[in-house]
Amino acid sequence: MSAVLNNLVNQPYKHGFVTDIETEVVPKGLNEDVIRLISRKKEEPEWLLEFRLSAYRHWLTLTEPAWANVTYPKIDFQDIIYFAQPKPKKQLASLDEVDPELLRTFAKLGVPLHEQKLMTGVAVDVIFDSVSVTTTYKAKLAEIGIIFCSFSEAVREHPELIKQYLGSVVPASDNYYASLNSAVFTDGSFCFIPKGTKCPMDLSTYFRINTEGSGQFERTLIIAEEGSSVCYLEGCTAPQFDTNQLHAAVVELVALDNADIKYSTVQNWYAGDENGKGGIYNFVTKRGLCKGINSKISWTQVETGSAITWKYPSCVLLGDNSVGEFYSVALTNHKQQADTGTKMIHVGKNTRSKIIAKGISAGRSNNSYRGLVKMGSRATGARNYSQCDSMLIGDQCIANTFPTIEVLNTTAKVEHEASTSKIGEDQMFFFAQRGIGSEEAISMIINGFCKDVFVHLPMEFAVEATKLLGLKLEGSVG
Amino acid sequence: MIYKDSQVLLEVKNLKAEVAGVEILKGVNLTIRAGEVHAIMGINGSGKSTLSKVLAGHPDYTVTAGEANFSGKNLFELAPEERARAGLFLAFQYPVEIPGVSNSALLRLAYNTLQTERGLEELDPLEFEDFIQDKIKVVEMDPSFLSRSVNEGFSGGEKKRNEILQMAVLEPKLAILDETDSGLDIDALRIVAHGVNSLLSANNAVVMVTHYQRLLNYIVPDFVHVMDGGRIVKTGGKELALELEARGYDWLRAAV
Numbered sequence: 001m002s003a004v005l006n007n008l009v010n011q012p013y014k015h016g017f018v019t020d021i022e023t024e025v026v027p028k029g030l031n032e033d034v035i036r037l038i039s040r041k042k043e044e045p046e047w048l049l050e051f052r053l054s055a056y057r058h059w060l061t062l063t064e065p066a067w068a069n070v071t072y073p074k075i076d077f078q079d080i081i082y083f084a085q086p087k088p089k090k091q092l093a094s095l096d097e098v099d100p101e102l103l104r105t106f107a108k109l110g111v112p113l114h115e116q117k118l119m120t121g122v123a124v125d126v127i128f129d130s131v132s133v134t135t136t137y138k139a140k141l142a143e144i145g146i147i148f149c150s151f152s153e154a155v156r157e158h159p160e161l162i163k164q165y166l167g168s169v170v171p172a173s174d175n176y177y178a179s180l181n182s183a184v185f186t187d188g189s190f191c192f193i194p195k196g197t198k199c200p201m202d203l204s205t206y207f208r209i210n211t212e213g214s215g216q217f218e219r220t221l222i223i224a225e226e227g228s229s230v231c232y233l234e235g236c237t238a239p240q241f242d243t244n245q246l247h248a249a250v251v252e253l254v255a256l257d258n259a260d261i262k263y264s265t266v267q268n269w270y271a272g273d274e275n276g277k278g279g280i281y282n283f284v285t286k287r288g289l290c291k292g293i294n295s296k297i298s299w300t301q302v303e304t305g306s307a308i309t310w311k312y313p314s315c316v317l318l319g320d321n322s323v324g325e326f327y328s329v330a331l332t333n334h335k336q337q338a339d340t341g342t343k344m345i346h347v348g349k350n351t352r353s354k355i356i357a358k359g360i361s362a363g364r365s366n367n368s369y370r371g372l373v374k375m376g377s378r379a380t381g382a383r384n385y386s387q388c389d390s391m392l393i394g395d396q397c398i399a400n401t402f403p404t405i406e407v408l409n410t411t412a413k414v415e416h417e418a419s420t421s422k423i424g425e426d427q428m429f430f431f432a433q434r435g436i437g438s439e440e441a442i443s444m445i446i447n448g449f450c451k452d453v454f455v456h457l458p459m460e461f462a463v464e465a466t467k468l469l470g471l472k473l474e475g476s477v478g
Numbered sequence: 479m480i481y482k483d484s485q486v487l488l489e490v491k492n493l494k495a496e497v498a499g500v501e502i503l504k505g506v507n508l509t510i511r512a513g514e515v516h517a518i519m520g521i522n523g524s525g526k527s528t529l530s531k532v533l534a535g536h537p538d539y540t541v542t543a544g545e546a547n548f549s550g551k552n553l554f555e556l557a558p559e560e561r562a563r564a565g566l567f568l569a570f571q572y573p574v575e576i577p578g579v580s581n582s583a584l585l586r587l588a589y590n591t592l593q594t595e596r597g598l599e600e601l602d603p604l605e606f607e608d609f610i611q612d613k614i615k616v617v618e619m620d621p622s623f624l625s626r627s628v629n630e631g632f633s634g635g636e637k638k639r640n641e642i643l644q645m646a647v648l649e650p651k652l653a654i655l656d657e658t659d660s661g662l663d664i665d666a667l668r669i670v671a672h673g674v675n676s677l678l679s680a681n682n683a684v685v686m687v688t689h690y691q692r693l694l695n696y697i698v699p700d701f702v703h704v705m706d707g708g709r710i711v712k713t714g715g716k717e718l719a720l721e722l723e724a725r726g727y728d729w730l731r732a733a734v
Contacts, residue, residue: 421577425537430574432558433534433567434588434644435595444587448578448627 025214026083032056035183038083042152042186045159055172055182062176068339069368069400070308072244072281080246081214082184125150125189125205135189137201147192148203151219154190161192165223169252169289169316177248177310178285181217185250188218193228193259202458204233207247215246222252224259226292233461234265244272244307249284257292257319262300264457265313266465269305274363276335279307286313287343290322290351298325300456302465303340304472312370314343317351317382324353327453329465331472332365332397341371341402346379346412355386356452361397362473368400375412382412390420391449393473421449443470479680480700481513486547487652487683488533493544494708495532502528504708505544510652513680517694517719518687520705521727526687527571529705530656534568535561549651563595567650569641571657576628581640582610584628585647592648613646617673635666642673649677654685659693671696691723704730 026037035056039049064075125135125148141148147158155162172182189205207218224230247269253261263286272279282305288297299313309332315324326342344353353373361367373384390399405414423445431441446469447454454462488510495503502525510516518526532539533546535558546553548566556564576584589609590600601609614621617639629637638658645653655674659667674684674697686693694702694716702718703710704727712718712730722730 424574427574427576429534429536429558430570430576433562433570434584434648435559435562435591436588437559437591440587440591444579444584445576448576451578 024085025081028081029078030056030080030082030184034082038184038186041083042155044155047163048155051166051172052183055179056184058173059176059179059183062179065176068310068370069366069402070310070337070339072308072337075244075246075281077180082217083186084214085186125203126208141199141201144197144200145194146197146199147190149190151185151188151190151221154221158190158192161223162190162221165221165252165254166219167252169254169287170250170285175285177283178250181219181248181250181285184215185217185219188220188249189222190220191222191230191232193222193224193230195225196227197225198228199230202231202233204235206235215248217247218249220249220251221254222261222263223254224256224261224295226257226259228256229260229262231262231458232264233458234263235268235464244279244281246281246283247306249286251284251286251313253286253288253297255288255290255292255295255297255319255322258294259292260296260298261288262298263288263313264300264461266302266457266461266468267305267309268468270307271305271334271336272307274334276307279336280305282306282309282311284311286311288313288315288324290315290317290319290324290348292322293319293348294321295319296323296325298323298327298456299342300327300453301329301340302453302457302461302468303328303330303338304468306338307336309336309338309340311340312342314345314372315353316345316347317353317379318347319351320348321350321352322348323351325456326353326355326357327456328357329360329450329453329469330358330367330369331360331469332362332367333472334363334365336363336365336367338366339368339370341369343372343374344384345372345374345376346382346384347376348379348382350381351379352382353384355384355388357386357388358450358453359388359390359399359401360393360446360449360469360473361390361399362393364396366398366400368402370402370404372404372406373414373416374405375407375409375414377408379409380411382409384412384414386414386416387452388416388418389449390418391446392420392422439470442473446470446473479513479515479678481511481680484512484514484680486511487549488553489547490533491545493529493532493546494542495528495539496542497528497539501542502539502708503532506705506708506710508703508710510683510685512651512683513678514683514701515678515697515699516683516685517699517702518685518705518710519689519702519719519722522689524705525708526705527656528708530568530654530685530687533561533654534558534566562648562650563592565651567645567648567653569638569645569653569655569658571660573629573632573637573641575630575632577630579628580625581628581643582606582624585610585624585644588644589647610647613643616646616676617642618669619643634661635663638662638670639666639673642670646673646677649682651682652685653677653682654687656687657689658686659688659690667693668696691719694719706731 035052135149170178191203193199255261269280290297297315303309317324324344330338330340332338357369359367369388375382388401401418490508493503493506520526541554586606593600699716702714704712
């Protein structure tokens with residue numbers, strides 16, 4: 001049975017192809033000139049260049065954090081391409097002008113860019129290496145005042161919003177990778193949902209790293225004004241290279257009074273081969289600010305892909321009665337390492353947060369949940385509920401849970417539950433004895449384990465996530 | 479019930495099997511025909527449960543000698559799921575819990591897998607809902623059990639009833655009940671026994687592996703086998719179980 005399970009877990013990565021497209025790259029290496037060059041290529045205003053340079057100067061004073069429960073060779077930041085974009089770079093008025101090779105690439109990835117082909121009515125911003133290729137449904141959304149565009153375009157068209165909110169949730173000095181991102185970020189998505197508007201369709205960004213040796217440093221900023229709501233989806237893939245690639249993104253969410261942001265990620269970067277060669281280093285800072293009263297930010301993530309994941313989508317619950325949620329499935333196989341979790345910072349009164357984290361470890365992987373729940377001194381009546389479950393597949397993987405709880409208000413309530421389970425031969429034998437084959441059995445067990453998270457994913461994403469977990473686990477139980 | 483000239487469902491000859499290098503079964507012979515009810519009794523460690531698991535194909539056990547023919551097929555050439563689809567059912571002594579997987583989802587998947595195997599139409603969730611409502615009556619189970627996770631938070635008795643529910647859904651040719659009576663109170667025992675009895679027909683057979691005569695008051699066996707030291711050492715009618723109850727096993731063991 002072990003052999004069957006092993007075959008099941010070890011299916012090849014199907015997004016590992018490289019698109020042969022002419023790409024303009026800035027030579028490897030990082031210094032102020034490179035930053036100035038990026039800024040100039042993007043025709044940025046002076047204040048943004050200053051933002052970058054001050055972030056870079058701050059970054060130089062920092063040392064790479066070593067507290068995460070992951071090990072990897074030291075990253076040579078001079079050996080990374082900080083800017084790569086498909087040629088030709090010109091303002092595209094319609095999809096007809098997008099390089100057909102790019103269209104084919106995204107069609108192959110299951111992200112058709114032609115609006116008429118989008119059955120589900122999801123607006124998509126597509127990021128290829130360092131730049132946004134296209135944004136669908138932009139005009140339609142603009143009719144009701146919603147801005148959904150690439151970050152670069154937002155800098156040009158809506159500089160006042162960018163200036164007001166950029167770095168307001170994740171300051172340029174926040175941490176090592178956030179500072180690096182602030183210095184060299186190239187593109188990303190920008191969403192602005194005006195007062196009282198419910199976004200009529202899901203907004204989505206699809207990230208693709210294509211160029212070998214390039215890093216991806218995108219920046220996402222979502223602002224939901226008073227009484228508005230939006231559901232945002234993020235998907236990512238990368239080709240299969242033997243070298244490691246760095247992905248250091250920053251995502252900032254701002255929810256004003258009574259606003260509601262739901263942010264879902266299905267992350268399927270290339271994870272490296274079974275011996276841990278190659279793969280993406282996913283060092284990402286994601287944070288949401290529940291700035292207004294009764295605001296709500298909900299993170300849902302399915303992390304399956306990176307060689308190393310280092311990511312803590314967090315909520316700062318500033319507004320009274322605001323709500324933060326974190327639903328996570330992190331799956332590691334082979335030699336993948338994940339150190340992921342969340343921070344719920346309760347500042348306002350009667351703020352509530354909920355954490356449901358599911359870790360699945362297979363192969364020789366190492367999967368850690370790390371979380372912080374902090375009840376500030378003003379957080380009267382605040383409540384948190386955390387549940388962290390780990391599932392082990394096989395006997396060579398590791399699961400850890402590192403919860404931290406800080407309570408400075410005596411009326412706050414914090415609950416934490418944790419469990420560890422194993423897909424054992426007995427479970428597999430039970431399914432077999434009921435006539436169910438091992439593939440379906442694993443898929444059923446894993447989906448059962450992840451159910452509390454999957455119910456929070458949009459329908460198409462939930463289907464995708466279910467399939468993805470099945471693929472990733474082909475061959476691993478024993 | 480013993481039917482004249484009924485079809486042989488299972489024929490086991492000189493079966494030997496080991497676990498982790500230790501021989502547990504040392505030459506088992508057993509013939510089961512359609513319509514029959516068999517009981518296998520014996521002390522702990524006599525090989526009763528091992529026999530059930532070996533027949534069902536548990537990966538921990540290795541067959542080292544002998545053969546088993548099930549409905550015209552060489553049982554040991556079939557993977558565990560193929561044995562199940564061919565109509566061999568094992569009610570587990572310790573049913574496993576499957577968190578997050580609802581009872582009805584499991585039952586439907588198992589049932590539809592079997593339907594496909596038989597070349598019949600699968601049932602969609604609504605059709606299955608109708609189908610299952612009749613089945614849960616067999617074990618007097620509350621419909622709320624269907625939406626609960628498989629065996630999670632079930633009492634010992636509820637888990638065993640759930641096993642019989644699975645049997646009712648899959649309608650196996652041969653059901654092996656591995657100590658299904660252990661841990662059951664008298665009401666649950668009655669319900670389980672009633673469920674099994676209602677599923678019995680001239681076309682299927684049941685093997686009960688048990689320590690106690692008590693179950694056999696409710697499901698009356700045609701044959702009682704006593705296992706000791708990895709072999710069947712005595713076979714008799716239902717009165718053998720009563721004799722065992724009265725005299726214990728020692729007189730049989732001495733005779734070996």
